[in-house]
Amino acid sequence: MSPRQVFRLLKAAVREWNEDEASRLAAALAYYTVFSLAPLLILVIAIAGFFFDSATVRDQIVAQVQSLMGNSGAEFVRTVLDSANRPDENSSLLASAISIILLLAGATGVLTQLQDSLNKVWNVEQRPGLGLISLVRKRLLSFGMILGIGFLLLVSLVASSFIAGFSEFFQAIMPGLDSLAQLLDFLLSFLLTTILFAAIFKFLPDVHITWGDVWFGSAATAILFSRLSWV
Template identity: 45%
Template sequence: MASLRKARRLIKATVAEWQEQEVSLLASALAYSTVFSLAPLMILVIMLLGMFFGETTAREQIVSQLDDLVGDDGADLLATAITNLRDQANEGPLQLILNLGFFLFGASSVFAGIQNSLDRIWDVKPEPGRHVFHFLRKRLLSAAMILAIAFLLLVSSVANTLLAAATASLNEWLPAMGSLWQILSWVISFVVIAAVFAAIYTVLPDADIHWQDTLIGAMLTAGLFMIGQWLFGIFLDLVDIGSGYGVAGSFLVIITWIFYAAVVLFTGAVFTKVYARRYGLPIIPSDFAVSTVEDRPERCPED
């Protein structure tokens, strides 16, 4: 009973904090900006993964992942944008350099927006008077996140490829083991997604947070993300938006999914904040940041 009361209080406090931080507005702003940065981000990830698999294979893997997230129409729309931008980058050395700069700036803008929102949720902000330093630091951290995500996608792709090969071989002798391999695939996906969220919560904000609190929040966020992915897939199977709205329908699917992912990301951040204040260690500003609240107690009372 005591555990149920704690869980109920934790959920109640998370909902109250969620409303106070206006998470839906933060998610809407991030979804809008991400739409314009998604193709450059995907191109950079494809280029990085292409160093290991070849660019064609990397592109096919990314498009396959997008198909799982936003359906055939949304994936086709993004694949077309990626192809068009990538073809422009092959026009010459100068054009390549300019496009790489554009890709990096556009892709890093997504993580810069995430950082600003996480700073707000966790009641921190950059130290005043260090605007240039903070801008450069933010862009470098964003570039590091792109590399980290590319690495995790590489690990996930290799693991799933090996698992698929093992499944194909073992199914000839143990057909009943197919469900086990599917579960292992889900576990791998969960671990990779949780690692991405943990990296975002740890690296991007101008705050220091204990790794155990981060891990708990990242696991919750990964669970919500995968549940939403599953439900969104069912919705796309039942409703053919593309046939009724064409390209506009594909765009609607993409921005709706991005909005949900942003809501999940920031909900996990709110939960992490509430959990850390109640049961973990307080979230404090980093060396180059200050708190936006005064006299904040280290832990909230247990009610």
């Protein structure tokens, strides 16, 4: 691309940013994320906990947050999980049922907001439907995304355990392979992040998108997302 084409591309990006009110959408998404973080993490841990020890899953999540947000972010997530998992011996069956409903509503809130933001940015008209039916459909779709996040976490745990064992085995035979293990871990994280963004771009917006159209944008988004750990 020539410098003039690059300038035109950046100019168009800034214009679209302002027209779509991207700053307002980002603020709304951050607001929902704060309230959805605890229930979202609890559901993901519960899903992964069927196959792994819950403490191991928690430690893996905290480690991933620490790599992206530093010690302060990891400590915040750890505090949120500790507070959310604190047992209440006096809770009744009705209170527990209400808590589960609120948990699901809170966890899916951030994904519903993300769906609305993507529809706005991509100039997508929402699919017509009755109010309650449309709301239920959005929540079910968001819950399906949560199940997908839990599955990707399972894959990450299995692959990370394999890479750790691989590193320890070959380190004893040929010292100096730590860099190879780090490269494999980075590639794994990049692959899973790309798949997650691809699923978001494919299923959340109210428009039909082929898989071939989402992979490039998903990979670019994953690269930008991974660079946050270096900022």
